[in-house]
Amino acid sequence: MPRRPKRPCSFPGCPRLTDGRFCEEHAKAEARRYEKYQRDPEARKRYGKAWTVIRKAYASEHPFCEVCLAEGRYTPTEAVHHIKPLSQGGTHDISNLKAVCKACHARIHGEMGDRWSRKVKDYDSQK
Template sequence: MPYRPKRPCSYPGCPNLTNGRFCEEHAKEEAKRYEHYQRDPVTRKRYGREWIRIRNQYIAAHPLCEQCRKHERITPAEEVHHIKPLSLGGTNDFDNLMALCTSCHSEITAREGGRWGR
């Protein structure tokens, strides 16, 4: 895999360099903010400890963005997407999951009418 230089943390004013969007110092803070303001309690309950365990296993097995690979790009996966959403009867089975970079995940979610596309 080609070398990817670290980039500045996206947290305002943070000088730390990171491979992801936020440095370790701000990643948990941003995740908490995301959960608090953007997910209702029913949805939050579906994404508890069990989901985190499944997500981590899936990312370990699929470390590259599956969408980017279709376009011959090599991008680390940062998120796991449910192909059929849990709210529509989807499951956490590996055949219903897809490893994506943040950009691809946002694009698919908006296209499907999820959060940002509403």
């Protein structure tokens, strides 16, 4: 499978080439900014060491995005998505998880309306 060409870091003025959106240095800064200003403070309580172990195990068992794979594309797993969010009563149970790439993860959350709009969706109907 051919690799995608590297592209410039999205941080203004950074000349480094990267596989992702930001180079290593700026990806860490972006993650800190998200945690500080955008992430729900209650979310930190729901994601601890246990989640890190579960996520790593699930991602290793599902190396490709399950959404892309269903459409015949082989895209590496970059996130593990909770089908029913923890904030809505979901759990870390394997039946509530889905391996996804960043693009699919963003699309799922955009459709759910919990990140970029105020649209409310019934999480029980999404499986």
